[in-house]
Amino acid sequence: MQNKNDEIKMLIELNDELENYFQNTIIPQLFVDAQLVLRKFTPPAMKQFKLKATFIGKHIADIHENFRFPTIIENIQHVIDSGEILEKEIQTTDMRWFQMNIIPYLIRREKKNNGVIITFVDITARIRDLREQEKLIAEHELLLDTIAHDIKNPLTALGMTIDMLKKIPEKGMERFPRLLQNVESSLLKMKTIIADLVQSRWQGPRYQAVDELLDLQNILEDVRLTLSHQIQHSSALIRTEVGVSEITFARRKLRSVIYNLVNNAIKYRSDERRPEINIRSYEADGFAVISVADNGIGIDSRHLDSIFNKFERLADTGEGDGVGLYLVKQIMESAGGKITVESEPGKGSVFSVYLKNQK
Incomplete structure (x- = not known):
């Protein structure tokens, strides 16, 4: 009898510790049992996923739309069945991004999974930064491709004009001013293109057309x-x-x-x-x-x-x-x-x- 009372007391203490942890952690977390019933969630989870106290005791299928993640039920079941940790990036209903970790909740004495702990880490800022970096990289690649392509035309024109200058006979110098103007025009165009490149180099990631x-x-x-x-x-x-x-x-x-x-x-x-x-x-x-x-x-x-x-x-x-x-x-x-x-x-x-x- 005493042993049974001790076990009950220990379970109450463990539950109190778990309850205290869930109430004070700053990370959005859920505890879903082996029957896919929501048992606990942290206050940040209530805020991020618009969860309510009345959701406790409900099957996850009844509230899965709050997570904007259509395969969450299949993922939870997979972790319960396999005992493997699952990591995924998901988006919530308020358009924020999270790294989701589904971890099996193991009952060591019975050596079985009694559900999962789901943890969410906000990575919205990181995703936004990555997208900005991709946009800037694409912008710079486009700039470099454009400059490399556009500079070929004045270079070709310059080369052709120089060849024509070489072939002008002494008596045909009346064409010289016009050809010289073509040379100057080509050089000016290349100068403008190179100036664009230098400007983008010094302004770095702030450069945008x-x-x-x-x-x-x-x-x-x-x-x-x-x-x-x-x-x-x-x-x-x-x-x-x-x-x-x-x-x-x-x-x-x-x-x-x-x-x-x-x-x-x-x-x-x-x-x-x-x-x-x-x-x-x-x-x-x-x-x-x-x-x-x-x-x-x-x-x-x-x-x-x-x-x-x-x-x-x-x-x-x-x-x-x-x-x-x-x-x-x-x-x-x-x-x-x-x-x-x-x-x-x-x-x-x-x-x-x-x-x-x-x-």
């Missing part, structure tokens, strides 16, 4: 000047129809988007006709749309899904590195927009970029 209200005509003229050598060499005819002139976007990014599309239209021209490029801007479904249509070689329908992949080239022309359209797609998607393409082999292509209308 800032959206501003832009005049599309100015961006188009900038692209036309940058590609002046290619336009002249190919005799390309460029027409513009600006229905939307004011666009809110990052200047460097919008210039890079249009530059790449126009450059590709010239690069993939047909040998059978003079290249014609039509650039339009208009509004559609809440977007400002800029389309670049050409009469070039076109794209086979088999390749339309892959042309935006990195290092994928439209054709074996010996030019380019297959980065341009990849950059355009990345820029548009990171800004909440998109790019589409319609094409027919031998007749040409129409690339359209959709920019979120921020009016």
Whole structure:
């Protein structure tokens, strides 16, 4: 009789200690028994998961929606059956993230699991930081890809101009000032691109391209000047129809988007006709749309899904590195927009970029 009273007293003391622990811990914890009935929870769990005292004694299935985790019942049962600790990252109903540990509650004398202790560690700040880091890394990779791609054009133009200078006869020096102007223009463009790179390097993770209200005509003229050598060499005819002139976007990014599309239209021209490029801007479904249509070689329908992949080239022309359209797609998607393409082999292509209308 005395032994039984001692066991009861010990159980009461253990229960009091467990109750005291659950009432004073600052970590959200639950105790669920082997029948999947909620027996105890800590005050932080009440706050985070909107638990109520009336939930004690209820089956976990009756309150599982509070945890925003559809497989919690299966996970608890797995730990009870296997005796293995389970760790997972979950999101709660208030959109916070937790590291969840489900630990078997072992009755040593009977050598069996009598339920589980579930512990939640708040990792919301860590998840937020990781996402910010991923965003910054993607932004810097995009910047470096853009600069590396864009700097190739003025370098090519500079090299071609120097070759032409070497071939000028003494009596043909009247062309010298114009060629010299091309050299200066290429050098100035490279200086601007390198300045962007240096600026991003010194500003570190704080660097971000800032959206501003832009005049599309100015961006188009900038692209036309940058590609002046290619336009002249190919005799390309460029027409513009600006229905939307004011666009809110990052200047460097919008210039890079249009530059790449126009450059590709010239690069993939047909040998059978003079290249014609039509650039339009208009509004559609809440977007400002800029389309670049050409009469070039076109794209086979088999390749339309892959042309935006990195290092994928439209054709074996010996030019380019297959980065341009990849950059355009990345820029548009990171800004909440998109790019589409319609094409027919031998007749040409129409690339359209959709920019979120921020009016």
